[in-house]
Amino acid sequence: MTHALPGYVCPEDGTRADARTAPWCCPACDGPWDLDFAPDPASPLEPAAGPNSLWRYGPVLPLPGAFSVSLAEGHTPLVPLAERVHAKLDFLMPTLSFKDRGAVMLAELARRLSPDRVVADSSGNAGTSVAAYCARAGLDCEVFVPEGTSEKKTEQMRAHGAAVRVVPGGREAAAVAARSAADEAGVFYASHVFNPYFLHGTKTYVYEIWEELGGRLPDALVVPVGNGTLLLGAALAVEELAERGVRSPALIAVQSAAVAPLAAAFAAGTEDAAPVPQLPTLAEGIAIPAPPRARQILAAVRKSGGTFLTVPDDRLREAQRDLARRGLFVEPTAAACWAAVGPGAPGDPLAGRTAIVPLCGAGTKTGLAG
Incomplete structure (x- = not known):
């Protein structure tokens, strides 16, 4: 049986293309593709009955039919970090990162x-x-x-x-x-x-939280943002779950203070982000001076009622060490969200809300920040 692959659509100009023959970007504007796909909110979603991988969410994924590629990825645990804050341990994935x-x-x-x-x-x-x-x-x-x-x-x-x-x-x-x-x-x-198929993979991060919390989501999802692949995947899942009656959380986006084009654009109230210099930072994984999906990221955070936070390198060092003392050794980029909302963070960024932070990459990949 042949299953059709959902095609591409450009979010800027509406150009459409077949996934089997399309160029890697929109030929009209050179921008990234979105996917012409929306799961049926009335379709049954029973992940516990599926395989022990992210393919357990097959009914909401855009690759129909039988799959063959898997390393039993996904289904990473939630552990408490502080009152009302949990961490999702995506550094326990097969290659030690959420990617x-x-x-x-x-x-x-x-x-x-x-x-x-x-x-x-x-x-x-x-x-x-x-x-x-x-x-x-x-x-x-x-x-x-x-x-x-x-x-x-x-x-x-x-x-x-x-x-x-x-x-x-x-x-x-x-x-x-x-x-x-x-x-x-x-x-x-x-x-x-x-490629938007990637975003429909990262959205399983939020579907897992929904499953692990018994059919609900926290008040806020704190997400590190460079190119925004985890945040945009999270936004997809939040919208899809809202169609199933699940209350939507605020999206709190975290950037390195050294390279923060999206945070600057959000503060300025603009719809797009101007490029910034590529300055050195410990959070190399989110140091993206000109994110191609900037407009989508900004729109998603605003729609959710969320905000942007930035963290300097000294806070990243402190957060990485604090997490290690709690038994969680992650790379500096993965400590960015804890640096933004954990102990010692300026102000009251969560305002008493329940929240989940992702720990996205293992510390064995980089070592301890100097």
Whole structure:
């Protein structure tokens, strides 16, 4: 039985394209795609009856039919951090980061499209995740990374069989190199930013919270934001669950104070974000000076009644160490949300609300911040 793949639609100009033949970005505006897909809120959703992976949410995922790519990702635990605040331990995913949620979707999509090779660009975690899931799917993989990327992460990519291309310059230089390769025939661009199937993988983060909390969500979801793939996935899930009668939480977005284009735009009340300089920060995973989905991220936070918070590197160091003393060793980027709302955070950012923070990447990938 042949199942149709949901196609792409441009959120800016409405251009549509078939997922099997589409270029990696909208040909009219060069922007990222959205997906022409909305699950039926009347369809039964009984994850406990499904497999022990994110495919347990099959009825709300855009890849119909039987799946074959999985490493039993998802279903990560919630643990209390403070009164009314829990952490979701996504650093316990197969490649030690939340990016597995989106990478498994891209790998399954690529398997169905049968490209000659898969290319990706990453500052680390997305690349290791795509490499692992391409290995699982039997796909040739090439990852473009900026110079200075953690050797532990590039070693993991190579261990999974990926060809690693180190690109002089920063994160954007690696993206440009990957997109140039993606324009070649027979190449699937496994972009965690431009391909919306990735966002429909990250939305399972919120579906799991809904399941773990017995059919409800907390007052607030605190999410680190660079390219916004976790936040936009969360926003998708919140909207879909609202159709099922679940009360929607506020989305609290966290950026590094050193590279915070979205926080600046939110404070200024603008609909889009102006690029900012690429300054050094411990939170390298969210140091994105010009996020391609900036307009969508800002709109999602505003619609939820949420806000943006920024954290300096000294708070990131403190938060990483505080979490480690609580038995949770995560990389500095993964400590950003705890830095924003945990002990010592300025003001009262949660205002007494229940909240969940994601711990997105394991500390073994980077070590303790100096």
